[in-house]
Amino acid sequence: MAITIYDIAREAKVGIGTVSRVFNSHPNVTKETREKVLAVAKRLNYQPHVYAQGLARQRTNTFAAIIPFFTNYFFIEILQGVQEKISSIGFDLILHGVNHPDEIDESLRRSSRRGRVDGIIFFSMRLPDTFAKKWKDLEIPIVLVDTFHEEFDSITVENFQGAQTATEHLISLGHTNIGMITANVKSDPARIRLEGFRAALKKHTIEVNERNIIVSDVTKLDGFSRDAGYLAMKEMLKLGTSLPTAIFISSDVQAIGAISALREKGLRVPDDVAIVSFDDIELAQHFGLTTMRQPMHRMGELAVDQIVKRKQNPSALPIQMRFMPELVVRQSCGAKKISPNIEDYVHHKDINEVAAPHD
Amino acid sequence: MAITIYDIAREAKVGIGTVSRVFNSHPNVTKETREKVLAVAKRLNYQPHVYAQGLARQRTNTFAAIIPFFTNYFFIEILQGVQEKISSIGFDLILHGVNHPDEIDESLRRSSRRGRVDGIIFFSMRLPDTFAKKWKDLEIPIVLVDTFHEEFDSITVENFQGAQTATEHLISLGHTNIGMITANVKSDPARIRLEGFRAALKKHTIEVNERNIIVSDVTKLDGFSRDAGYLAMKEMLKLGTSLPTAIFISSDVQAIGAISALREKGLRVPDDVAIVSFDDIELAQHFGLTTMRQPMHRMGELAVDQIVKRKQNPSALPIQMRFMPELVVRQSCGAKKISPNIEDYVHHKDINEVAAPHD
DNA sequence: ATTTTTATTGGAAGGGCTTCCAAGAAGTTA
């Protein structure tokens, strides 16, 4: 049924080796032979069999991405970078969404099956120790994004510095009663951002009021979710009149949830409470969030680059790439805009009114 | 290096056929042999080679999803359903993000390479005619989601009815000066929703004022984007005092953009302009959008089911599944809330309020 | 005890490609 190189070889009156060489751009094929073969291949509508190639070549031209399932826009934006880069080098992407921590092992196992993929990009979750131990036996490169393990290549963001910058921005706006809402500190980024927050206050000799720090104990997505943000803010609102005038929130999605909670109480952002968050997902713009931008798209691209490099040089020492997040000033922090450009203005209103049109 | 069934056969002192049978749960293997083989396999940490299996079995246990690249949350929510279902049946998912219409052909070609995938799920875009013609030569099942072609299985939503329901909801609230913002009518859903809108007005003998209809000519994502919605509303605002008091917008993302434009002019939703949109992406909740819900997650799952069925019965007539979208009443339409409890609104209400999509 | 049936097993063939080796053709050099 399907056309194979044998069919082509027969029709073109050449050997299968020659046909193969033509398709692999091997230099030692005369122009005439090449053209003859290509003509026949085209006529028969030949398509190489990817699995047969994979088996013979001992590689798959496929990478796997293991991602905590995309309820979270942060991952999607990274994934975009991954996808674009991957298809630009002619590879395929196998996607593993992990809905529950238990599935991590299963995903890793499936992906690390011999000959399944040529590399794994592992996102945000803590790499299980069991895997780290076994890994040396496999020959598959793996790169971590938004998570860290000293034995592997990783691409992360300077969470500490970023948190510090965010907090200092609030300080620079004159706030002294500053709080923080953090995701579950079982997650490294959450924990480190909290440390950065503390450090910033300390640096400016502002006393840390522990009651101003709400640590989420939500486990789903490690608390990097709107719900978690909403709940945390509800909790913080119990502070009543001593509510902080400014809050650093460990992610944009949480900030969005937190804003909902504030709105419920009739509090306005930034007038009553100034907010700075982290990530700069696309939505941050809608909500006018001042936030620490992570170059997510770029991180995705780099992950692919790095895995390719790692394949070429498996024994090099693990590389750690860290990005410095960038402060993006919008409206939620209440900073004066130097240039009131329209786009930002648009979203300013959303924060206060549109999302809850009526109550 | 890598362990093969030959290694296991040797160690376990059995034949390779027996080893294979053990792993394929073939019934005719004695318990002792099976256990012996499994023990050795475990000891050697055997992993079957997926490509070799694929080659021998003539199938891949992999599906491809071809998706307009996910700037649009609508797709992501469908993709979640797809992913969950796919991994629940032990298959893998190859993801093709299409950033530009030109890439559609390339993606289809790659996916339809012999032996690459066992099925294709194709989203939202118009299937190229060239492919439709060639398709019969391939033996790969394909199912369309959110797009239609009479020769293929498809899963869509009743856009006409949905648009009509949405519009009638506005009519039922007493509006008579009703407008519509639609995405690019090159997209079928956009066009059909417009037709439904017209039909609803006609049915209630409200004259259609063409100036109240803004058709986006944005090509990116066929105008199903925030920017497109923003621009369209800017356009509509030129109507000045004769601005419609209610607007049906062909998607949630556009509605979000449109609301921004309204806010800019100091207009409030729903007080000044009532809005109903379409999709019910997760964000709709946040913006309090009254919208027509599409069961996206479910559509994703069904797509997988259907492709499995189609594999079993390739010659059956194409099946067309259509969901009736459901009106979800929130705030943007100005309808009275039954329970003004804002907490419910933020988190739980929508979930309980809306029945599961019917089959 | 003998024949028939059924359960288990080994391993060749085959799936479609790449790659290596050997051989023949063509081109160089002296």
Add this chain to the structure above:
DNA sequence: TAACTTCTTGGAAGCCCTTCCAATAAAAAT
């Protein structure tokens, strides 16, 4: 012209499985 290189080519072997067939062993029936 002879001896040596360099190109080009065909096809066997190998990648790792599944599956089928034939063979053997065990169980059942006579």
